[in-house]
Amino acid sequence: MNNLNLELDKIRNSFGDYCINTCKSKCCKFGKLLLLNKKEVNLFSQDNSDFIEKSTNDVNHHYFNFEKNGDKCKFLDKEGMCKVYKNPSKPKVCNDFPIFKTGDFVLTAGSCPAITTGLVDDKLKELCEKHNLKLI
Numbered sequence: 001m002n003n004l005n006l007e008l009d010k011i012r013n014s015f016g017d018y019c020i021n022t023c024k025s026k027c028c029k030f031g032k033l034l035l036l037n038k039k040e041v042n043l044f045s046q047d048n049s050d051f052i053e054k055s056t057n058d059v060n061h062h063y064f065n066f067e068k069n070g071d072k073c074k075f076l077d078k079e080g081m082c083k084v085y086k087n088p089s090k091p092k093v094c095n096d097f098p099i100f101k102t103g104d105f106v107l108t109a110g111s112c113p114a115i116t117t118g119l120v121d122d123k124l125k126e127l128c129e130k131h132n133l134k135l136i
Helices: 003-014 016-023 038-044 092-096 121-130
Strands: 051-055 062-066 099-102 105-108
Touching: 003 016, 003 092, 003 099, 003 121, 092 099, 105 121
Parallel strands: none
Antiparallel strands: 051 062, 099 105
16 A cells, blocks of 8 residues: 555545544445445355446446345444444455545545544645645
8 A cells, every 4th residue: 555545545644533423424424335346245245136336337337235124224233333334355445445545636525524623734734745645
């Protein structure tokens, strides 16, 4: 893992307590989980019946939506804690949320209270300046 990814992970991890204690993991309660490949799907579903495969315009790219379990991700326990949080093979979107790097851009999820309240603004701006990235 390169330095930039380590720095992004450090920023993401810096507000983990906020996600659990203040936000109560709202990002995991939308009823959909985007999985990028069958490896991620197979990790959490034996028969894949919980997932709906969807194609993008590019025939080489597919994604999978989890659309069952009412109003929350199937990996949340009764207390709202993530059952796969410490699993190194958890879906990439779970690991990266709410800060994503693509190309020369760092994108943030506007639906995340940690982002909208400015909890990590200074850290993200500093990282983007250091690595010549554009913050969106």
